[in-house]
Amino acid sequence: METTKTNHHLRKKHESIKINSSNYEREENQFAITIKKSPTEIYSFFRDFTNLPRFMKDLKEVNILSPLRSKWTVNLSLGPTVSWDAEIIHDIPGESIGWKSLDDSEVKTKGKIRFLSAPAGKGSIVLLSMDYSVPGGKPVEWLTKLKGEDPHTLVLTNLKRLKALLETGEIPTTEGQSSGREPVELH
Amino acid sequence: MKALCWEGKHSVAVKNVRDPKILNPHDAIVKVTTAAICGSDLHLYDGVIPTMEKGDILGHETMGEVMEVGPLVKRVKVGDRIVIAFDIACGSCHHCESDEFSACDNTNPNAVLAEKLYGQSGAGLFGYSHVYGGYAGGQAEFIRVPFVDTNALVIPKGIPDEKVLFLSDIFPTGYMAAENCQIKRGDTVAIWGAGPVGQMAIRSAFLLGAERVISIDHVASRLKMASESGAETIHFEEADGILDEIKYRTGGCGPDSCIDAVGMEAHGHTITASLDRVKMAVGLATDRPDALRQAMQACKKGGTLSIPGVYGGFLDKVPFGAAFGKGLTFKMGQTHTQKYMKPLLNRIMKEEIDPSFVITHRLGIEDGPDAYKAFHENKEDYIKIILKMH
Structure with a gap:
């Protein structure tokens, strides 16, 4: 027991140093990525929620309803279109944004993104958590399981797509490329 | 177009497949003039590299003529003769800026899968399994090249393919x-x-x-x-x-x-x-x-x-x-090809080296399946095979 306790203590200490000196506690389903843009640039891009479908997989569109409210639509290949309204619950320019679905939404979801300066001029460390694990019945399963993606993979994938889009202006893809799995007759 | 496809262990076939098209704004479509079979392709042929899928187009040593470029391509022009690096780099990320092109952060669409295996994902590679991105390779009549401005070396007129093809990899x-x-x-x-x-x-x-x-x-x-x-x-x-x-x-x-x-x-x-x-x-x-x-x-x-x-x-x-x-x-590690292409082209042009000395066989695309078999079985005679695609 004593050993376990000590190890736990050391790990906690190490983790808080690794992320930043800001005592940022890791939350469930939260991942980090380093992006070669300033916190302000990434904040501005992300704060315009109509940009989110450009890199969030399966998110079809976000319509802005008011400065704090937006309507999110997910188009699923194996299911119907699912929509919910979300509201921004905190917003600190250049630092962080939090949002969640309205209490009466069919889909329960919440997310938070935080932007920290990376060391050595490497841009920003972006911390993203997107929680789809709130009990919400079938739509939540459509969002994740049907696409073969667990919530962790979805958050990581979305972070990588955000990074690629901001650093290069495009998201890498092979969808639509040629392959011998779709042979054609020669004309 | 015709392409050499991986069909399973010890099985390669010539297949008729759709021509490639531009999928992203920094892409180019290239008409392949010459491609080569690499020793590392034999690892695929032997089925020891995981995450290959039946029908994957093989090949990562490729050169040809640019037919079409995406709207954000700046340097490479239609009509340019180019050699294509086997590893795909974005040219913008921290690693690319440090000349560590094969460690590029942004070109592997399956990076999450690669991270599960290796902790981090390297660059996407042409024709070298889905953990490296699953990009269609260059043993085909045409190839789509992402981030062509970063991944292509434009070859001056008058130098034969054979002298410069191997700037793509070996x-x-x-x-x-x-x-x-x-x-x-x-x-x-x-x-x-x-x-x-x-x-x-x-x-x-x-x-x-x-x-x-x-x-x-x-x-x-x-x-x-x-x-x-x-x-x-x-x-x-x-x-x-x-x-x-x-x-x-x-x-x-x-x-x-x-x-x-x-x-x-x-x-x-x-x-x-x-x-x-x-x-x-x-x-x-x-x-x-x-x-x-x-x-x-x-x-x-x-x-x-x-x-x-x-x-x-x-x-x-x-x-x-x-x-x-x-x-x-x-x-x-995988080669940071883009870092070496230009200086090594200079060495070729100064006649310090002519890499074509390794070529033992010059074949066509239809010979591809037999070429893989021969390369695999007869290392005495087959050292380097190049395939003329057009």
């Missing part, structure tokens, strides 16, 4: 392997594997100031080619104890640096090599690292081990104690 790979040896003038470099990468490493080691190069293989024609490049040779099946022989030839010290240009499917005849075969066959090991083991044992104290040979997974019975005991430095 010349930069052999050169980086030699550079990784940190050669000081007068050094002795031992190179396991006298295949095309080994041959390029031999010439590169001399270009970088090595006094002696010892080439180790068991294929007589390849050793002959190495010898013609100025290397001393050891046929490891004929030598009495390869390690003793290397030690004797280096005055008891061992080579200053060693290059493993063999990789995961070494054909050693030692006890450990036989065990590797058994373990791979029953899935207990993924790689056969016999060349690597010998290089670790042979290298001098404080020497450098450079590994351009491809490894995919978990290695068994690696003499790490020898590496630690002698304080070896290890340098390895």
